[in-house]
Amino acid sequence: MYVAVKGGERAIANAHAWLEEARRGDPALPRIAPEQIAGQLTLAVDRVMAEGSCCDRELAAIAIAQARGDLIEAAFLLRAYRTTLPRFGYSRPLETAAMRLIRRVSATYKDLPGGQILGPTFDYTHRLLDLAAAAGDPPPAPRAPADPAAAPRVTELLAREGxxxxxxxxxxxxxxxxxQPLPIPAPRPARLQNLARGDEGFLLALGYSTQRGYGNSHPFVGELRIGWASVEVETPEFPFPVDIGEIPLAECQMVNQFHGSAGAPPQFTRGYGLSFGHGERRAMAMALVDRALRADEYGEERAAPAQQEEFVLLHSDNVEATGFVEHLKLPHYVDFQSELENLRAIRALKEAAE
Amino acid sequence: MTDQTAENAARKAWLAVLARASAEEIEARLAEAPPLPPHSLLRGPEIGLVMVRGRAGGDGAPFNLGEMTVARCSVVLEGGAVGHALRAGRDRRAAELSAVLDAALQDPRLRPALEAAVIAPLAEAQAARRAAEAERAAATRVEFLSMVQIR
Structure with a gap:
């Protein structure tokens, strides 16, 4: 039997009206403009852009404002928006070696060509809550003559030595x-696309687990690069790949020990993280998980959660996850009624038997 | 052949500059330039997505990283010259202006004035912004001091 239940329209309309008002906050205070969110909450914007899988800081900022700062809801809004747009094509693979860098560090080499550039980092701050931060603008950051020297990949330096x-x-x-649906077993390009838009918290926890012994890795940050890369697109209108502008990126090369196998000599192996925006934690976590998922390639036993491809890839997406978890709060009156009747019947049988 | 190669390189360069300029910036430069020939729209301006690709490990097999928003436009000038634009973001006005400029810049009679009044100043402003960021980055370059103790 199917029982249609109607009602609640007025309650829903009023709830949404209150949502509007709650989103606006105290009308005596100015509304936050998306430009302010994009310019001042940049890393929140970048996370939404990465998890929404749509690189556009303005759109991500609008989504954050609309979601009252709920970043998963904002990623959801961005994913929904992208479905309304036509796909014009694919870019050429990014030349991340030629990134315009604002930050580049290596934990494996002190002196490396191109140098160590800290950029606008939280590292080495004391994490003391600055209660006076709202007062006044900071002085302009110091400048020094820029070094045009290239910054070659650290992985390439090691690869040249074999x-x-x-x-x-x-x-x-x-x-x-x-x-297309995720193929399982998933080729590495499918895994990387999945991880690139995966939930940062999920990737971070899995990456952390590999460091704590669930996955047998001893990683080093070979290189972390934050900056901007030009995007080129091949399209019939132009007789050459056209440069359509720059996007913010974070890239991480994680270097892991490998003891060798029958087919491969002992050497370092790599895990790779690449993300829209300047969120380096996300790129690092992605690189750890990418390496863990390469277990089969290196003949490693898949024993730890981070090595379980199906588990990792099918639970990484927070838009899917929140949809399935949050649907539980929607009316399940009929399902629950049947469970209730079942339980009562079982109890009645048991009581009759006693 | 070499002429064509040089022509393509010049066109590629102005398209890259226009892709990095907002509609306001382009309009401000056009105010100083000779008027553009009238145009009609062939397609757009319209917004859509480009799927951005990376490579595994930076240099391995391609993978789809995620999408970015883009605006595109195609125009034809009076006289038949066709211009196109494809640029990051959702600025339709900038896409249309870029497409008109792309068409006009391909006309050797119009190019010198437009290069001087529009493209060169935009390129200069963009280079200055990049240099400002590179100089801030350079100020955060680490100079290591080795502390060697000899007894």
Missing amino acids: LMAREEASDAEPPDLTR
């Missing part, structure tokens, strides 16, 4: 998870 597994040179067409 101590680092090289990436397979390939131009194979990658699967696109916005157009």
Whole structure:
């Protein structure tokens, strides 16, 4: 039997009206403009952009304002918005080696070509809550003559010595998870796309677990690069790949020990993280999980949660996860009624038997 | 052949500069330039998405990183020259202006004045912004001191 239940329209309309008012906050205070969110809460914006899988700081800022600062809700809004837009094409693979860097550190080499550039980092701050921060603008940051020297990849330095597994040179067409379901077992390009838009908290916890012994890794940050990369697109209108502008990126090369196997000599292996925006924690966590998921490639036993491809990839997406968890609060009156009747019947049988 | 290569390089460069300029910035430069020929729209201006690709490990197999918003436009000038624009973001007005400029810049009679009044100043402003960021970054470059103790 199907019982249609109607009602609640007025309650819903009033709830949404209150949501509007609650979102606005105290009308005596100025409304926060999306430009302010994009300019001052940049890392929140970047997280939404990465998890919403849509690189546009303005849109992510609007989504954050609309979501009252709930970043998962904001990512959801961004994902929903992107479905309304046509896809014009694919970019050429980003040349991250040529990134315009605002930060670049390596934990493996002190002196490396291109140097260590700290950039606008939280590292080495004392994490003391600054109760006076709202008073006045800071002085302009110091400047020094820029060094135009190239900053080659650390992984390349090791690869030249044969101590680092090289990436397979390939131009194979990658699967696109916005157009096709996730294949399991998943080829690495599908895994990377999944992780790139995965929930930062989930990636962080899994990455952390590999450091604590669940996955047998001893990682070093070979290199962390934060900056801007030009995007090029090949399209029939232009007789060359056209440069459409720059996007903010965070990239992490994680270097891991590998003891060698029958097929491969002992060497370092790598995990890779790449993210829209300047969120470096997310790129680092992604790189740890990417390496853990390469267990089969290196003949490692898949024993830890971070190595369980199906588990990791099917639970990384916070838009999917929040949809399924949060639907539980919507009316389940009929389902629950049947459970209730079942339970009563079982109890009655048991009481009759006693 | 070399002419075509140089022509493409010049066009690629002005498109990159226009892609990094807002509609307001382009309009401000156009106010100082000779008027653009009238145009009609062939397509757009319209917004959409481009799927951005990376490579595993930075240099391995391609993968789809995620999408970015883009605006595109195609125009034809009076006289038949066609121009296109494809640029990051959702600025339709900037896409249309870029497409008109792309068409006009391909006309050797119009190019010198537009290069001087629009493209060169925009490129200069963009280079200055990049330099300002590079100089701040350079100020955070670490100079290591080795502390060696010899007894």
